[in-house]
Amino acid sequence: MKFHELEVLRICILKSRMEKSAKVESSYRNIKAGFSGEEKTTAYLMEANLTPKVSIYRHINLDNTQYDIIVVTQKLICVLEVKNMTGEFYFDSSNNQFYRIKNGLKDGMRNPELQLQRAVKVLQKRLNRNGVDFPVKGLIILASRAGIVIESPTLFQAVPIDAMCDFLEQMESDNRKLMTHEELKKVRHIIKRNGFKVYETDILEHHGVTRSSIKxxxxxxxxxxxxxxxxxxxxxxxxxxxxxxxxxxxxxxxxxxxxxxxxxxxxxxxxxxxxxxxxxxxxxxxxxxxxxxxxxxxxxxxxxxxxxxxxxxxxxxxxx
Ligand SMILES: [Zn+2]
Structure with missing residues (x-):
């Protein structure tokens, strides 16, 4: 069992130990969908033809910013924001909103593009502060084939999972810079040290669940x-x-x-x-x-x- 599995394990435990609660059920569905999207993405990443050795980090928390996946090679640092949802997606750049339309219903959601922008910025800053001068990239991955982008994001590209490897390979070859082994070691160290510690957030409080309602x-x-x-x-x-x-x-x-x-x-x-x-x-x-x-x-x-x-x-x- 890996650390990135703990979040999904935890919500499964909570759900199995209480009466039906809409909030917990919805977390359960979202976390499980997110997890399976990340699993799928990780599996696809294994097929990417990137500069060895490729490091894949999951569930990182850096300065209160959460990262789904970070890919690191000597020629690439890329944050992947994984969306495992179905429907039609609209990245509305005029007002920074993101919504999806599914079965005729419009659903406003947290904007993955802004989330990714923030994540890239935070990691970039952290690396710079530690003397690593290397560009951090970002990519939005659509893990479900039933998720289609109608209005594209402008700051980052949103690509279907089948196209992800090609995109990452292209990013690597566009990048003329090579990290030194020292720099690479630093990057890996910084990211690794910031694994998401799942039990540090209060899951009961987060879902408005009292101790006494737990079985x-x-x-x-x-x-x-x-x-x-x-x-x-x-x-x-x-x-x-x-x-x-x-x-x-x-x-x-x-x-x-x-x-x-x-x-x-x-x-x-x-x-x-x-x-x-x-x-x-x-x-x-x-x-x-x-x-x-x-x-x-x-x-x-x-x-x-x-x-x-x-x-x-x-x-x-x-x-x-
Ligand atoms: Zn039994």
Whole structure:
């Protein structure tokens, strides 16, 4: 599991643990569509005939600006703004607006061109400040073949995913400048250091969800229902009878992605639905890497191992 998968994993967890909410459902759809657009784009990038070695970075956050994908070679730094939407797109340059028309309905949206302009500027500034004098380019990628541009953007080009490789190759060959190895190392370092830390934003607050509306409990990693019950020192699924001694480990990674890394023993009891304080004590040792505070106010810092949720994510991504 990669860091760029955590955002989609997190919204899947939230959605699966609450009653239907329009806001969460819409985030879920958007994040999933965005993710699959980026997956597709990354797969296409593998076929581009660019100067080796090609580095592809996803989900970067630089000075509060989010980047879908950044492609770096010795001859190219290009920010890709990926749009995985269907319909007809209008980049209205007279008033800087962006909208789409789908099934006769006009839908105003965040302008990807302005987003990209901002992203390019921020990265350019950061590189310049670090002594790298190399132009940052930008490209809007239309990941869905059912998305058509009617009115084109003026600052950057918007290209269908099938044409992306040709465009990037052209950008490289138009560029006469070559980064030195020192510069390239710096660029990679700057971008890599700014991976998007998903659990630093409060997903509950963002969706107006209260803690008490979240369904607690341990998930079965076979049928993916929150249906595990503690029985004879293991977890048993009341739905599919799957047994899993370590089911609480994955459950606590879900906790971490929703609420952050710190947890008290009361919260542990609440989340796992366990009263047995000896069991909780044992779990704490198993799942945390250190503790903060003393005696009654003690909280534990959960180890970061979201990859134990891989089976759940895989099943969620298969869903439509
Ligand atoms: Zn089950």
């Amino acid at each position: 607690t409990g341990v998930r079965c990693l076979k049928c993916f229902e929150i249906s595990m019950t503690r029985i004879f020192s293991t977890w048993l699924c009341t739905r599919c009878s799957h047994r899993d001694k370590g089911a609480h480990i994955a459950a606590l990674q879900e906790y971490l992605l929703l609420f952050g890394r710190e947890v008290s023993s009361d919260r542990l009891k609440w989340w796992l639905g366990i009263e047995d304080k000896y069991f909780i004590k044992r779990i704490v040792k198993e799942v945390s890497e250190n503790s903060i505070g003393s005696s009654r106010n003690r909280t534990y810092v959960l180890s970061f191992k979201p990859w134990v949720l891989e089976p759940f994510l895989t099943s969620e991504l298969r869903r439509n």
